[in-house]
Amino acid sequence: xxxxxxxxxxxxxxxxxxxxxxxxxxxxxxxxxxxxxxxxxxxxxxxxxxxxxxxxxxxxxxxxxxxxxxxxxxxxxxxxxxxxxxxxxxxxxxxxxxxxxxxxxxxxxxxxxxx
Numbered sequence: 001x002x003x004x005x006x007x008x009x010x011x012x013x014x015x016x017x018x019x020x021x022x023x024x025x026x027x028x029x030x031x032x033x034x035x036x037x038x039x040x041x042x043x044x045x046x047x048x049x050x051x052x053x054x055x056x057x058x059x060x061x062x063x064x065x066x067x068x069x070x071x072x073x074x075x076x077x078x079x080x081x082x083x084x085x086x087x088x089x090x091x092x093x094x095x096x097x098x099x100x101x102x103x104x105x106x107x108x109x110x111x112x113x114x115x
Contacts, residue, residue, distance in 0.1 A: 032073055043058045
């Protein structure tokens with residue numbers, strides 16, 4: 001079975017809260033279904049090769065696995081992506097130094113202050 005999209009080994013950084021694409025969801029469902037059907041084949045082989053008590057367990061597994069596989073393959077992944085966290089600026093350190101002279105401002109013309 002060929003995969004439709006080849007993925008690089010790069011790490012993809014998500015900058016949005018959008019859900020993954022339909023093609024990624026479909027690929028994961030196809031892989032899940034294929035694994036379940038291969039497990040069914042193993043159940044058939046083991047039902048032929050094992051003694052009676054185990055044989056019936058593997059036959060039941062081979063009979064009911066297709067319905068479980070279909071339900072799991074049709075289940076959509078509703079993976080919630082967390083939104084980015086708000087940026088919190090680090091605290092700024094206070095400037096430490098000797099206290100200098102305080103210069104008072106000159107009030108501009110038209111002020112009503114008297115000395």
